[in-house]
Amino acid sequence: MIDLRHVSKRFGGHTVIDGVDLSVEEGEFVVFVGPSGCGKSTLLRMIAGLEEISSGDVWIGGERMTDAEPYDRGVAMVFQSYALYPHMTVAENMGFALRIQGLGAAERRRMVEAAARKLHLDHLLDRKPAALSGGQRQRVAIGRAIVRDPKVFLFDEPLSNLDAELRVQMRIEIARLHQTLANTMVYVTHDQTEAMTLADRIVVLRGGRIEQVGRPTDLYDDPDNLFVAGFIGSPRMNFLPGVAAGPDSVRVAGLEVRVPGLSSRLAPGQEVQVGLRPEHLTATEGVEVPLAIEVVEQLGAMAYVHGSLAPDVPVVAEWRSGRPRVGERVPLRFDPRDLRLFDREGRRIR
Incomplete structure (x- = not known):
């Protein structure tokens, strides 16, 4: 020991x-x-x-x-x-x-x-x-x-x-x-x-x-x-700027999303960082956001697609169905339970 x-x-x-x-x-x-x-x-x-x-x-x-x-x-x-x-x-x-x-x-x-x-x-x-x-x-x-x-x-x-x-x-x-x-x-x-x-x-x-x-x-x-x-995870977690819309909901990428399982109560207008891993952006159902593909990293059985959900907000998503192409506009879906919230100082909001 x-x-x-x-x-x-x-x-x-x-x-x-x-x-x-x-x-x-x-x-x-x-x-x-x-x-x-x-x-x-x-x-x-x-x-x-x-x-x-x-x-x-x-x-x-x-x-x-x-x-x-x-x-x-x-x-x-x-x-x-x-x-x-x-x-x-x-x-x-x-x-x-x-x-x-x-x-x-x-x-x-x-x-x-x-x-x-x-x-x-x-x-x-x-x-x-x-x-x-x-x-x-x-x-x-x-x-x-x-x-x-x-x-x-x-x-x-x-x-x-x-x-x-x-x-x-x-x-x-x-x-x-x-x-x-x-x-x-x-x-x-x-x-x-x-x-x-x-x-x-x-x-x-x-x-x-x-x-x-x-x-x-x-x-x-x-x-x-x-x-x-x-730091943990490759590619790294996506971070999107968001604002609390209610005690358990945030406005992110132009959408209002309820985040289930929060024990802390959010203050309306509170600035947050919303974390979402690349593999969580290709759920079969959930909240849908469109992504215009800018770069494709093809790895054989899967690919990583890069784009932006808003100006200066880059996003990476794991892609396992078909062969995505640059310039293609695709729907991404995520389960709100996969969101991770952080305050302005970078501390986790649970």
């Missing part, structure tokens, strides 16, 4: 991590996501002991590790760069930390071979990094962490140097590895698709603070604020 207790990090007068409180359960896979510069890698390095903590405490496995050296924390880190020794074989790279610890050659070989089997590297142990593909090199870097038998695995954007196909393959490998080892894993990425597919829970960061923590489906279906709603 990892406990971050009001952890902060300052560089001079600039605060990059601002009073973060977070608990990661034993065996959990937690992913940090957020835009560049939000502090996700810094927070990971603070857990690893590679970055000094300005204030607060880090606890790992029930022990206070705030001032402990990295090698005493029981963690292993996999970096964006493979950082393999080019003159060493795969087996030598994976077993290097064990050699430093003073383990004998036979014991090292046994532990390296066990880790290699988990990662399907056992036939590559005598090769050097130059003879490996990018995905194989990344698996060696992960294997180097596995042989240490750590309590916690920390991943800092490990797939960002790989091409699209390899990223998908390695995502599956890492998910299988977590199922096999059942270790606690903390993973940093800017790719919310990786976060959605890998995580037990996602931590969304912005400006050194946590915006929301939850299961991937919870963040997708029930975001706490405008930032999380726009």
